[in-house]
Amino acid sequence: VKGSQKVYCCAAPGDREKFFDSIAASLAVCYPDISLWYTDDKVSSWEAPSGETEDWLFDLSHMNLFVILVTRKFLTEENRARDAEFVFAIKNRKEPHPGPPGAGGAGA
Numbered sequence: 001v002k003g004s005q006k007v008y009c010c011a012a013p014g015d016r017e018k019f020f021d022s023i024a025a026s027l028a029v030c031y032p033d034i035s036l037w038y039t040d041d042k043v044s045s046w047e048a049p050s051g052e053t054e055d056w057l058f059d060l061s062h063m064n065l066f067v068i069l070v071t072r073k074f075l076t077e078e079n080r081a082r083d084a085e086f087v088f089a090i091k092n093r094k095e096p097h098p099g100p101p102g103a104g105g106a107g108a
Contacts, residue, residue, distance in 0.1 A: 004035045006062055010081035011069035019069055027067065037063065060088050 007027060009016065016038060024036055037059070066089040068074075074082050 004033050005031055005064045007034045007036050007065045008063040009038045009067045010085040012073035012079040012081055015069050015071050
């Protein structure tokens with residue numbers, strides 16, 4: 001969306017659905033002019049969501065903020081959010097954001 005801040009939300013499989021509504025609502029308060037991006041979390045750890053790695057990496061490179069939902073599953077199970085998207089954010093100097101307060105967390 002032209003002019004809006006692009007925010008990428010990533011989480012371990014199944015976690016995004018649990019917390020997405022509260023994350024989106026909290027982000028809308030903090031950042032009123034955003035477009036929230038995410039991918040299907042059912043693909044494997046290193047596979048690009050569409051199978052098109054270059055397009056996926058290009059899209060990620062244009063995100064202004066990464067919101068990373070850190071849960072027990074994120075920390076303890078193999079998942080693309082931790083193994084690829086978080087690594088991409090760090091390597092490309094994107095500011096990872098742990099998610100808004102009350103939207104889940106390490107104990108979720």
